Amino acid sequence: MPEGPEIRRAADKLEAAVLNKPLTDVWFAFPALKTFEQRLIGETIERIETRGKALLTRFSNGKTLYSHNQLYGVWRVVEAGEVPQTKRVLRVKLQTADKAILLYSASEILLLDDDELAKHPFLLRVGPDVLDLTLTVDEVKERLLSTRFRRRQFSGLLLDQAFLAGLGNYLRVEILWHAGLSANHRAHDLTPEELERLAKALLDIPRLSYNTRGSVDENKHHGSIFSFKVFHRAGELCERCGGVIDRTMLSSRPFYWCPHCQK
Secondary structure, rough: OOOOHHHHHHHHHHHHHOOOOOEEEEEOOHHHHHHHHHHHHOOOOEEEEOOOOOOEEOOOOOOEEEEEEOOOEEEEEEEEEOOOOOOOOEEEEEEEEEEEEEOOOOOOOEEEHHHHHHHOHHHHHHHOOOOOOOOHHHHHHHHHHOOOOOEEEHHOOOOOOOEEHHHHHHHHHHHHHOOOOOOOOOOOOHHHHHHHHHHHHHHHHHHHHHHOOOOOEEOEOOOOOOOOOOOOOOOEEEOOOOOOOOOEOOOOEEEEOOOOOOO
């Protein structure tokens, strides 16, 4: 499943295609959204926000399209009027004079006003987004040490969108390697230096991934520019200490680490 950096880059691509251009055609697959099709003609998309793995497409009339790709959803940018050959099921079409953005296969799609958006269960539950540049290291440390999260092992905590939105398995693996910590550590047990190192890595690694990766293939969610230190490198040597990188399963996901320097 794509993680926060991949979702944000997908939003960037959508914005580049249709931002601030009047909509000439709008189509929704779900009957509950059909009444909004004509109301959105002539409106513009003002911005596309990400909240972890959810996209919020903001229209000029105050409505917001909430969509969550989950496992199978994918957005595509095409020329206006183009009908791609695909086995995926089209859910949303938002078209301008020259480009269209198409959402396939997603099942969680809603059109909401601001009050409804503020009450959405996922958005109420999700934590701060790791790609939000206003989020600071001190705020992450405070979150790590909060009563809610301080005694939870990092193996599960770093996959919990309620802690920080946009984290996922490859980020969990790489963050813990950069922080020199094992998956069974808890914030409660860390020294101030370890806590600082982890909080920095929780922001730096997702932002580095977002800023440096190339284009993302929908079937290969991880680009080639960002250099993995341990993810998918079982049996290779750790570049920090020369130990052998190992692989196991934690929280039902493959986990990679260096047992020599992540004790």
